[in-house]
Amino acid sequence: MTNSPPRIAIVWRGDRDARCAATPQNNRFHRIFEELAAVGFAPEPAVFDEELADEVLEQLLAVDAVLVWVNPLDDGKTREILDPLLRQVAKAGRFVSAHPDVILKMGVKEVLYETRHIGWGVDTRLYRTGADFRQTFVPTFLAAGPRVLKQNRGNGGQGIWKVEFTGAPRGGGTLISVLEAKSSSVPETIDLSDFISRCDTYFTEGGCIIDQPFQSRLPEGMIRCYMSGSRVVGFGQQLVKALVTPPSGPGGEPLQPGPRMMHPASAEPFQTLRTRMESEWTPEMMSTLGIEAASLPIIWDADFLYGPPDTAGNDTYVLCEINVSSVFAIPDEAPAEIARAMASRLEQSSKSA
Known part of the structure; x- marks a missing residue:
């Protein structure tokens, strides 16, 4: 008699039809299914929707580990039901990655403020209330240069704004130009007070706003550093167009991003960042946020922009976001690293049990 292989549930969002039709082969995570099976696991789909919560919970309580790919915001849906469900599964002794509590520490924009002292940080400010935001985010502050405001939780550029001072029209007020990072956005001129009122929703349910200086080298591209636990497993490089002001006049359509070029962890141009x-930076982040190695997500990424060159002319890197909830697409080497990390985590869990 042989022991059954450990069951690994892979969770993503879909409706009942998608749940019924899902197999390890017919979805975008098929490479991850393959690599998990190759190291001796029995991976299975676990398509989630709020209407299917009880059914999904029953499934997850019957497996050994859970890997989750669900965005914090998706067509108006949040993780309000999913996160308590995952906490219940973890409390029952199942390994969950990423755990919702870890997401709240490192997968939100507030991490930019909490880790601003690390080498990836810049002048970062935090507003916890609308009153604080209205009192502090004043025209004289904007006169020093454009700022980037970020709501605490979101994805796809939602609630991320480039804000520039435009002028003070006759009759009072302060005109600013704002550009949201989500796809197809175009600049808008608006009174500062009206924009601040628009941001009130970002403070609901314990939310906040993070405020950083705009990085002038943004048009040179963004580097996405893919991590499995504390190991770099690859890089993605992309000429992003979010927050890049399109040309004015006729034809000033929203700019479209270039393709993301994937690179292995060994790619020479990124070895300084890897080191x-x-x-x-990862050990310092863990210490600052109180995250143990065993709790680091199986897959996560850190997005960097180029900062000003240092005194020797070398590139510096500015963290603009950490993604934890739903990291995909991933480099070709990452699925095998995910499987390796999962095997290591479950082995550690069995030894400590």
Whole structure:
């Protein structure tokens, strides 16, 4: 008699039809299914929707581990039901990645403020209430240069704004130009007071706003550093167009991003960043946020913009976001690293049990 292989549920969002039709082969995570099976696991789909919560909970309580790919915001749906469900599964002794409590520490924009002292940080401010935001975010502050405002939880550029001072028209008020990072956005001129009122919703349910200086090298592209636990497993490089002001006049359509070019962890141009992530910045983040190695997500990424060159002319890197909830697409090497990390985590769990 042989022991059954450990069951690993892979969770993503879909409706009942998608749940009924899902197999390890017919979805975008098929490479992850393949690599998990190759190291001796029995991976299975676990398509989630709020209407299916009881059914999904029953399934997850019957497996050994859970890997989750669900965005915080998706066509108006949130993780309000999913996160308590995952906490219940974890409390029952199942390994869950990423755990909702870990997401709240490192997968929100507030991490930019909490880790601003780390080498990836810049002048970062935090507004916890609308009153604080209205009192502090004043025209004289904007006169020093454009700022980028970010709501605490979101994805796809929602609630991320480039804000620039335009002028003070006759009759009072302060005109600003705002550009949201989500796809197809175009600049809008608006009174500062009206824009601040528009942001009131970002403070609901314990939300906040993070405020950073705009990075002038943004048009040079963004580097996405893919991590499995504390190991770099690849890089993605992309000429992003979010927050890049399109040309004015006729034909000033929203700019479209270039393709994301994937690179292995060994790619030479990124070795300085790799070393800093593995030996300095990730350990410092863990210490600051109180995250143990065993709780780091199986897959996560850190997005960097180029900062000003240092005194020797070398590139510096500015963290603009950490993604934890639903990291995909991923480099070709990442599925095998996910499987390796899962095997290691479950082995550690069995030894400590």
